[in-house]
Amino acid sequence: MHGTVSREQSGFRERVQSFVNSQISEERADALDKTDEFPHDIMKSMAREGLTAVNVPVQYGGEGGGDLEVMILCEELSKRCPALSWTLGNVILYGNNIIGVNGSEDQRARFLPGLAKGQMLFSFGLTEPDAGSDAANIATEAQLNSDDQWVVNGSKTFITGGTVANIVVTFARTAPSRYNGITAFLVDTGHGGFSWSKIHKLGFRGSDTATLYFDGIPVAPEMILGGPEGLNRGWEQMVRLLNGERLSLSACALGIAQAAFDAAVKHVRQLPPPAMAGSRQTTEHRLAEMAAKLEAARALAYHTAWLHTNKMECVKETSMSKFFCSETAKEIAAGAMAVMGPDGCDMALAAQRRLRDVLILSIGGGTTQIQKNIVAKTLGL
Amino acid sequence: MDEQLSREHKMVLDAVRYWQKKKCPRTDVMAWDENGEYPADILESFKELDFWAMGVDEEYGGTGRDLTGAGLVVETLAQMDPVLAATYGGDVFLAASEIAEAGTDDQKKEWLPKIAQGSIRTARVFPREGESMEFIVKDSTCILKGRASQAASADLFIIEAVEAGQAPEIRHSILVPAESQGLILTPSDMLGFRGAGTAGLECDGVKVPASSMLGGPDRGITAKRNKQLRGLGDLALAFLATGIARGAMGYALDHAKSRVQFNQPIGNFPAISEKLVTLSMQVRAAGLMARSAAALAHKGKSFESQAAQAALMASGAAQQAGLDGIQITGGYGYTLEYDAQRYMRNAMHLSCAMSDTARIRETISGSMGL
Numbered sequence: 001m002h003g004t005v006s007r008e009q010s011g012f013r014e015r016v017q018s019f020v021n022s023q024i025s026e027e028r029a030d031a032l033d034k035t036d037e038f039p040h041d042i043m044k045s046m047a048r049e050g051l052t053a054v055n056v057p058v059q060y061g062g063e064g065g066g067d068l069e070v071m072i073l074c075e076e077l078s079k080r081c082p083a084l085s086w087t088l089g090n091v092i093l094y095g096n097n098i099i100g101v102n103g104s105e106d107q108r109a110r111f112l113p114g115l116a117k118g119q120m121l122f123s124f125g126l127t128e129p130d131a132g133s134d135a136a137n138i139a140t141e142a143q144l145n146s147d148d149q150w151v152v153n154g155s156k157t158f159i160t161g162g163t164v165a166n167i168v169v170t171f172a173r174t175a176p177s178r179y180n181g182i183t184a185f186l187v188d189t190g191h192g193g194f195s196w197s198k199i200h201k202l203g204f205r206g207s208d209t210a211t212l213y214f215d216g217i218p219v220a221p222e223m224i225l226g227g228p229e230g231l232n233r234g235w236e237q238m239v240r241l242l243n244g245e246r247l248s249l250s251a252c253a254l255g256i257a258q259a260a261f262d263a264a265v266k267h268v269r270q271l272p273p274p275a276m277a278g279s280r281q282t283t284e285h286r287l288a289e290m291a292a293k294l295e296a297a298r299a300l301a302y303h304t305a306w307l308h309t310n311k312m313e314c315v316k317e318t319s320m321s322k323f324f325c326s327e328t329a330k331e332i333a334a335g336a337m338a339v340m341g342p343d344g345c346d347m348a349l350a351a352q353r354r355l356r357d358v359l360i361l362s363i364g365g366g367t368t369q370i371q372k373n374i375v376a377k378t379l380g381l
Numbered sequence: 382m383d384e385q386l387s388r389e390h391k392m393v394l395d396a397v398r399y400w401q402k403k404k405c406p407r408t409d410v411m412a413w414d415e416n417g418e419y420p421a422d423i424l425e426s427f428k429e430l431d432f433w434a435m436g437v438d439e440e441y442g443g444t445g446r447d448l449t450g451a452g453l454v455v456e457t458l459a460q461m462d463p464v465l466a467a468t469y470g471g472d473v474f475l476a477a478s479e480i481a482e483a484g485t486d487d488q489k490k491e492w493l494p495k496i497a498q499g500s501i502r503t504a505r506v507f508p509r510e511g512e513s514m515e516f517i518v519k520d521s522t523c524i525l526k527g528r529a530s531q532a533a534s535a536d537l538f539i540i541e542a543v544e545a546g547q548a549p550e551i552r553h554s555i556l557v558p559a560e561s562q563g564l565i566l567t568p569s570d571m572l573g574f575r576g577a578g579t580a581g582l583e584c585d586g587v588k589v590p591a592s593s594m595l596g597g598p599d600r601g602i603t604a605k606r607n608k609q610l611r612g613l614g615d616l617a618l619a620f621l622a623t624g625i626a627r628g629a630m631g632y633a634l635d636h637a638k639s640r641v642q643f644n645q646p647i648g649n650f651p652a653i654s655e656k657l658v659t660l661s662m663q664v665r666a667a668g669l670m671a672r673s674a675a676a677l678a679h680k681g682k683s684f685e686s687q688a689a690q691a692a693l694m695a696s697g698a699a700q701q702a703g704l705d706g707i708q709i710t711g712g713y714g715y716t717l718e719y720d721a722q723r724y725m726r727n728a729m730h731l732s733c734a735m736s737d738t739a740r741i742r743e744t745i746s747g748s749m750g751l
Contacts, residue, residue, distance in 0.1 A: 134642040158712045202722040344733040345572035352572040369652040
């Protein structure tokens with residue numbers, strides 16, 4: 001595809017498609033949306049299939065893939081059930097990727113084998129009530145106590161998988177510097193000072209999102225991300241993850257858009273012939289525009305992934321991809337509903353769910369407006 | 382937007398706003414939405430304001446038909462609760478108008494006073510493309526058979542149907558009380574307008590007297606009446622969508638003023654303020670277009686094309702305001718605790734329900750000789 005995906009990666013896509021078709025029915029996707037309960041059963045199936053190991057290095061029991069495989073996985077899961085790309089993200093993004101990219105050797109050895117087997121869940125604790133787009137404005141803090149333990153106090157919100165995570169990668173202020181005073185701690189949620197309250201969302205239901213509370217939780221220096229030398233380096237560690245995160249969110253958008261587009265085309269094909277030849281031109285042209293935009297979005301995202309995989313500078317491209325894919329997918333999901341008429345807003349059909357799901361993709365992981373700020377900066381503006 | 386209104390219409394607006402503030406607090410409206418609940422008790426208190434009378438002539442118990450006044454009621458109600466707005470709008474713009482225009486004297490005497498008091502809830506049923514609703518007349522009884530997917534809970538249905546064996550262009554409106562045997566409603570779970578009781582309607586040999594055919598058995602829906610009826614539907618839609626758009630925009634605007642990021646309200650950033658500026662233009666244009674079309678209709682002039690334009694402008698504004706409202710309110714707007722998502726759902730529902738946008742566009746292109 002687009003000359004950017006290897007034969008092995010195409011084979012991996014087929015493997016994921018086969019898994020989705022055999023293990024995740026439309027009914028199960030619908031039930032996940034209705035019940036809004038974390039799908040532990042599907043997570044086990046994904047682990048059995050090896051999907052939790054996709055981006056873990058071979059020496060830690062993984063398949064040795066990278067961000068492109070993660071994209072393929074997110075795109076294919078999102079065609080059927082986008083929330084699963086986020087629940088799996090509690091392993092492959094917030095676990096495998098964070099530890100793989102930023103963890104110390106001890107942390108890799110300690111966590112990656114279990115993550116690869118799907119035995120652990122990680123969450124990414126950055127956002128706070130007053131630190132959304134202004135992410136560096138965090139108020140959660142950690143102070144060193146007399147036992148040389150860092151004690152974390154504060155709260156985080158909109159944390160994906162926050163109700164089920166074993167470890168929350170928690171960004172806390174450890175020095176006054178806006179960017180160089182932030183440290184990422186691997187907080188064990190088994191501690192009594194940890195609690196959460198679930199947030200009920202419009203879409204991506206089943207990927208438990210929560211507000212988290214940290215009340216005097218002690219963390220050993222070895223559990224600073226990257227080890228003791230990771231102190232005050234949380235921001236730069238986070239920045240290293242951004243390209244991969246933006247690409248995986250782009251892929252979620254592509255999956256939703258493709259499914260929305262396919263459903264709209266199917267709907268029109270099934271309509272009785274128009275009373276007058278050519279009278280359906282408006283709808284046909286609308287679908288033609290959707291097809292073109294979807295193709296353009298996919299080309300941008302996978303080209304960017306190729307740059308990223310080949311270690312080329314691509315901050316501009318990942319931000320472009322993130323906002324272009326999510327905004328295009330939003331337009332396609334809404335357009336598909338309009339094409340389908342009243343069926344588009346029938347809760348028994350998936351069209352409306354795709355719009356509910358896609359709307360978070362232009363907000364989470366950096367809003368469209370923040371991505372455009374970044375692109376403008378790379379243009380020297 | 383209030384500056385061009387007459388004194389009477391300003392009083393109407395003030396009354397609706399005052400009632401809404403007292404009886405429709407946001408938390409209650411959100412709970413009705415979540416539970417799919419129709420707030421019948423609340424609506425009873427609204428009836429005391431006597432606004433249904435604006436849809437009916439004085440001789441049938443109304444205060445004289447005033448589409449601008451009724452439109453203002455729809456728009457204002459829709460800013461907070463489009464379900465109440467749609468209930469009122471359907472009764473006044475569709476049922477009252479159609480019965481007044483096409484009904485026999487007996488039909489007018491039977492139904493219009495009830496509509497003027499708001500004592501019955503009506504629903505106009507238009508079968509969609511591919512759906513069939515037929516009737517036969519036998520021994521002074523009209524027997525209906527068929528399905529329509531888009532109906533709402535009501536006491537009286539006005540069902541559009543074709544006489545079996547006749548050309549599909551010749552349609553009749555038939556008054557069918559909800560308690561009629563063979564009339565089956567299957568509730569649908571929909572994205573928006575929860576509480577409206579959206580349902581599939583099936584007529585399985587429903588029998589009503591032939592005198593229930595609007596205007597009598599020999600009077601089908603003429604081309605002129607069909608055009609006018611669709612025009613009134615578009616007009617109601619325009620006011621309804623304008624109200625949703627205005628409500629969604631107002632909600633996002635409040636958030637943009639109060640949410641602080643990077644040490645300032647996010648509304649200070651052009652990326653946010655530009656969205657609100659554009660929405661404010663779209664909403665104002667939609668509202669003015671709806672009022673202009675209503676004024677034409679009130680004067681008995683051709684208004685259908687203007688109403689169609691207003692409906693398209695307003696539904697586009699509502700959709701944009703719904704989607705932008707979530708983007709502006711960000712992660713908070715994506716949670717069910719915030720109201721941005723309800724505006725978006727209702728706006729999208731309205732856009733989808735306008736399944737005959739092709740017909741609306743043809744109304745406009747036809748008026749331009751295309």
